Amino acid sequence: MQFMLLFSRQGKLRLQKWYVPLSNKEKKKITRELVQTVLARKPKMCSFLEWRDLKIVYKRYASLYFCCAIEDQDNELITLEIIHRYKAYFILDEFLLGGEVQETSKKNVLKAIEQADLLQEKTQNMYHSKSFIGCKKAY
Amino acid sequence: MPAPIRLRELIRTIRTARTQAEEREMIQKECAAIRSSFREEDNTYRCRNVAKLLYMHMLGYPAHFGQLECLKLIASQKFTDKRIGYLGAMLLLDERQDVHLLMTNCIKNDLNHSTQFVQGLALCTLGCMGSSEMCRDLAGEVEKLLKTSNSYLRKKAALCAVHVIRKVPELMEMFLPATKNLLNEKNHGVLHTSVVLLTEMCERSPDMLAHFRKLVPQLVRILKNLIMSGYSPEHDVSGISDPFLQVRILRLLRILGRNDDDSSEAMNDILAQVATNTETSKNVGNAILYETVLTIMDIKSESGLRVLAINILGRFLLNNDKNIRYVALTSLLKTVQTDHNAVQRHRSTIVDCLKDLDVSIKRRAMELSFALVNGNNIRGMMKELLYFLDSCEPEFKADCASGIFLAAEKYAPSKRWHIDTIMRVLTTAGSYVRDDAVPNLIQLITNSVEMHAYTVQRLYKAILGDYSQQPLVQVAAWCIGEYGDLLVSGQCEEEEPIQVTEDEVLDILESVLISNMSTSVTRGYALTAIMKLSTRFTCTVNRIKKVVSIYGSSIDVELQQRAVEYNALFKKYDHMRSALLERMPVMEKVTTNGPTEIVQTNGETEPAPLETKPPPSGPQPTSQANDLLDLLGGNDITPVIPTAPTSKPASAGGELLDLLGDINLTGAPATAPTPAPVPQISQPSFLLDGLSSQPLFNDIASGIPSITAYSKNGLKIEFTFERSNTNPSVTVITIQASNSTELDMTDFVFQAAVPKTFQLQLLSPSSSIVPAFNTGTITQVIKVLNPQKQQLRMRIKLTYNHKGSAMQDLAEVNNFPPQSWQ
Numbered sequence: 001m002q003f004m005l006l007f008s009r010q011g012k013l014r015l016q017k018w019y020v021p022l023s024n025k026e027k028k029k030i031t032r033e034l035v036q037t038v039l040a041r042k043p044k045m046c047s048f049l050e051w052r053d054l055k056i057v058y059k060r061y062a063s064l065y066f067c068c069a070i071e072d073q074d075n076e077l078i079t080l081e082i083i084h085r086y087k088a089y090f091i092l093d094e095f096l097l098g099g100e101v102q103e104t105s106k107k108n109v110l111k112a113i114e115q116a117d118l119l120q121e122k123t124q125n126m127y128h129s130k131s132f133i134g135c136k137k138a139y
Numbered sequence: 140m141p142a143p144i145r146l147r148e149l150i151r152t153i154r155t156a157r158t159q160a161e162e163r164e165m166i167q168k169e170c171a172a173i174r175s176s177f178r179e180e181d182n183t184y185r186c187r188n189v190a191k192l193l194y195m196h197m198l199g200y201p202a203h204f205g206q207l208e209c210l211k212l213i214a215s216q217k218f219t220d221k222r223i224g225y226l227g228a229m230l231l232l233d234e235r236q237d238v239h240l241l242m243t244n245c246i247k248n249d250l251n252h253s254t255q256f257v258q259g260l261a262l263c264t265l266g267c268m269g270s271s272e273m274c275r276d277l278a279g280e281v282e283k284l285l286k287t288s289n290s291y292l293r294k295k296a297a298l299c300a301v302h303v304i305r306k307v308p309e310l311m312e313m314f315l316p317a318t319k320n321l322l323n324e325k326n327h328g329v330l331h332t333s334v335v336l337l338t339e340m341c342e343r344s345p346d347m348l349a350h351f352r353k354l355v356p357q358l359v360r361i362l363k364n365l366i367m368s369g370y371s372p373e374h375d376v377s378g379i380s381d382p383f384l385q386v387r388i389l390r391l392l393r394i395l396g397r398n399d400d401d402s403s404e405a406m407n408d409i410l411a412q413v414a415t416n417t418e419t420s421k422n423v424g425n426a427i428l429y430e431t432v433l434t435i436m437d438i439k440s441e442s443g444l445r446v447l448a449i450n451i452l453g454r455f456l457l458n459n460d461k462n463i464r465y466v467a468l469t470s471l472l473k474t475v476q477t478d479h480n481a482v483q484r485h486r487s488t489i490v491d492c493l494k495d496l497d498v499s500i501k502r503r504a505m506e507l508s509f510a511l512v513n514g515n516n517i518r519g520m521m522k523e524l525l526y527f528l529d530s531c532e533p534e535f536k537a538d539c540a541s542g543i544f545l546a547a548e549k550y551a552p553s554k555r556w557h558i559d560t561i562m563r564v565l566t567t568a569g570s571y572v573r574d575d576a577v578p579n580l581i582q583l584i585t586n587s588v589e590m591h592a593y594t595v596q597r598l599y600k601a602i603l604g605d606y607s608q609q610p611l612v613q614v615a616a617w618c619i620g621e622y623g624d625l626l627v628s629g630q631c632e633e634e635e636p637i638q639v640t641e642d643e644v645l646d647i648l649e650s651v652l653i654s655n656m657s658t659s660v661t662r663g664y665a666l667t668a669i670m671k672l673s674t675r676f677t678c679t680v681n682r683i684k685k686v687v688s689i690y691g692s693s694i695d696v697e698l699q700q701r702a703v704e705y706n707a708l709f710k711k712y713d714h715m716r717s718a719l720l721e722r723m724p725v726m727e728k729v730t731t732n733g734p735t736e737i738v739q740t741n742g743e744t745e746p747a748p749l750e751t752k753p754p755p756s757g758p759q760p761t762s763q764a765n766d767l768l769d770l771l772g773g774n775d776i777t778p779v780i781p782t783a784p785t786s787k788p789a790s791a792g793g794e795l796l797d798l799l800g801d802i803n804l805t806g807a808p809a810t811a812p813t814p815a816p817v818p819q820i821s822q823p824s825f826l827l828d829g830l831s832s833q834p835l836f837n838d839i840a841s842g843i844p845s846i847t848a849y850s851k852n853g854l855k856i857e858f859t860f861e862r863s864n865t866n867p868s869v870t871v872i873t874i875q876a877s878n879s880t881e882l883d884m885t886d887f888v889f890q891a892a893v894p895k896t897f898q899l900q901l902l903s904p905s906s907s908i909v910p911a912f913n914t915g916t917i918t919q920v921i922k923v924l925n926p927q928k929q930q931l932r933m934r935i936k937l938t939y940n941h942k943g944s945a946m947q948d949l950a951e952v953n954n955f956p957p958q959s960w961q
Contacts, residue, residue, distance in 0.1 A: 018233075021235060044497070046465045046497050046499055048462060075386055075390075075426060075433075077426030077466060078382065078426040080422055081383070081422060085376075
């Protein structure tokens with residue numbers, strides 16, 4: 001996977017994870033273009049499109065679009081599954097965000113390890129995509 | 140200073156902002172606070188501040204001033220700090236930032252940390268954004284961790300190794316011993332990442348590939364266990380056990396089985412098993428089937444298995460989910476060449492997909508339909524395709540029209556059908572037909588001698604109503620000019636002949652001339668057609684003379700030139716007029732694959748025949764041109780269509796004319812058997828210069844230094860230059876490709892593109908193999924027309940096979956010596 005973007009129906013970028021080194025300017029350009037292209041698609045259209053020399057797989061969950069850019073030889077359908085998996089953990093993440101942040105001030109190593117255990121579960125599944133990190137939201 | 144606010148509070152505050160401006164203000168205030176906190180070197184709250192900074196970065200605000208703080212956090216001993224520090228590093232730092240190398244030491248220490256989570260963080264970060272320098276420094280540590288028994292670390296190390304290999308391919312060897320028992324693991328995470336690592340190594344090195352082939356039985360076993368084992372809650376997705384791992388294994392099997400009979404045989408059974416046993420009700424199952432199909436088609440599978448694969452694809456086509464249909468169409472397109480008959484069975488389903496609403500599916504279906512057209516189904520398919528042409532989006536029309544022309548040319552059951560089909564395309568999608576199709580069609584029409592009357596009649600009727608579609612009007616004008624006499628005399632056999640008078644014909648041609656919708660090219664066609672009719676019509680010659688003389692003062696230089704020359708014909712050379720404007724002979728069919736530029740001449744030109752070189756092998760010129768356009772992102776560079784020099788008798792000037800596109804020549808001698816040039820016509824137009832019998836490029840402007848345009852991976856390409864004395868805008872470049880490695884480069888294809896102000900013609904290469912050890916070269920000639928004398932620039936694309944893998948490279952050539960273009 002080359003990158004993953006999450007954006008709202010209004011076109012506001014919620015999350016971006018890049019697995020290829022690109023300048024900020026390029027990233028912004030790509031994001032803008034892609035957001036435009038995906039938002040312009042009608043609901044009944046298929047979830048894959050060709051863009052530059054990459055394949056884009058996107059899925060819409062309520063008001064949020066999950067968009068992955070994969071290479072030519074990657075399997076589109078399994079990418080959809082990855083997005084589906086990720087969605088579940090994203091929600092969990094939001095959960096944890098609140099939980100962890102609260103603890104920042106009084107956190108100690110033991111607590112960290114507890115969180116890390118949960119994270120381990122998540123990241124194990126993150127690794128199932130071609131990228132390896134997924135969103136390790138270590139707050 | 141009060142303690143900085145927590146992240147959660149920040150988020151809450153920002154969410155209350157009602158406008159973008161308000162939000163910006165809050166962010167700025169907070170940023171200022173964070174900055175001053177950083178300045179105070181506050182250790183306690185650094186973590187919190189960076190967390191907030193990362194959140195703001197996520198929202199899109201600049202956060203680069205936090206980079207160094209991330210480094211400080213990473214260096215801290217507290218786990219919380221490290222965590223946020225590494226996360227920040229992954230988000231804010233990439234290899235382009237100067238400070239990233241400062242991380243290397245921290246990561247090295249953390250890779251050896253006592254806590255596995257710290258080690259994990261370090262592996263994570265390195266694997267995500269490690270630069271090649273970092274990877275080189277730390278590869279040893281990663282390799283060590285690859286051998287650990289801790290599965291948490293092992294799987295991260297595996298993926299980190301993948302990243303290292305991608306950044307520094309030379310280090311691949313180093314990881315080989317560690318891979319020995321990777322597949323013996325029970326832990327799925329490790330298995331998965333190991334398969335990824337093995338895949339990466341096999342894709343990059345044929346030696347590794349050969350080495351890992353022995354793993355095929357083990358992989359098959361693992362896959363089998365996955366399928367046969369019962370429900371496993373940990374890895375289950377909709378009833379299927381760890382589909383991600385299954386897909387990965389299938390992919391690795393594909394790479395291992397390619398071109399290898401033994402391995403392919405070893406996996407036959409399991410592939411059949413997966414193909415038949417997988418549940419297809421959910422997307423997961425289909426994802427696995429898709430991967431299985433891709434594998435079956437790529438390895439040396441037995442035919443039964445291949446048919447099974449194609450049937451799976453056929454079933455996909457009937458699926459309601461359009462994603463699945465799309466995937467099926469794409470895969471069928473890849474296999475249609477090799478398993479043509481099997482795909483034919485699904486033709487009707489494919490043709491139905493033409494009516495789908497989704498643009499991507501329509502495009503795939505269209506491409507596939509063209510691939511499936513053959514002599515047997517041409518009539519039926521053409522009906523569907525014409526209907527599709529009628530109703531499809533404009534972006535498809537050009538491609539569809541070209542495809543139809545090609546298919547019709549190959550499989551037309553009768554000449555009449557062929558012409559009818561062409562007519563239908565011209566009238567339906569007339570304005571989308573590519574310009575280069577016009578000469579092709581004209582040639583086709585000339586060749587169908589018995590259909591001339593029918594053709595001209597139909598064309599006449601077509602433009603009577605509407606002459607806005609330029610390609611249609613161009614073809615029609617040309618035909619009327621050639622066969623106007625047949626039209627007027629009502630000789631049509633195929634259908635009811637219509638009554639047309641000479642004046643009516645001239646009316647329509649004149650309207651085309653006058654109309655604002657007609658382009659300059661079209662007007663040129665019309666004027667020449669009118670002129671030709673002067674020998675074919677009997678009563679209206681005066682009218683024609685008048686029209687021609689009017690355009691002698693036209694603002695359009697092209698028209699003016701023609702009109703003046705035709706006038707001259709009437710006045711001074713009337714005795715030659717009938718010979719000059721004689722009926723065109725049948726043009727020889729050129730055997731290239733793609734569109735060729737046919738020289739439009741009235742009568743034969745100087746027959747110094749070009750040597751007939753074999754047509755270029757490889758992809759069609761149009762698809763090459765499209766490739767280049769895609770590569771160049773469609774910016775202002777025109778692609779080159781490499782053509783073989785045609786086998787028609789044309790003078791050396793013919794090539795120059797090719798460069799300049801379709802231009803009607805006049806004043807040339809009419810008959811082929813008398814090759815003497817016509818000396819009386821001495822108008823100093825450079826067009827006519829081209830007709831002289833001397834070769835154009837005999838005066839070689841010596842002394843232009845040659846350049847090395849490309850030198851990489853043992854392949855060197857040199858350009859040598861010649862300028863034409865007769866036409867200073869033309870430069871002839873001879874390229875020489877040589878290979879200094881120890882293996883030959885085969886299937887070598889050279890392509891070039893130049894900016895829009897230039898025109899390029901690429902002639903056939905001398906061969907497609909660059910022999911090793913510089914024992915020989917491939918030569919190819921490029922002709923560049925540079926009327927505006929702009930600085931020459933060129934982009935080249937090279938594709939070839941070397942050491943068993945396909946290579947491809949793009950380069951820009953900017954070092955052209957000034958003498959080559961000034």
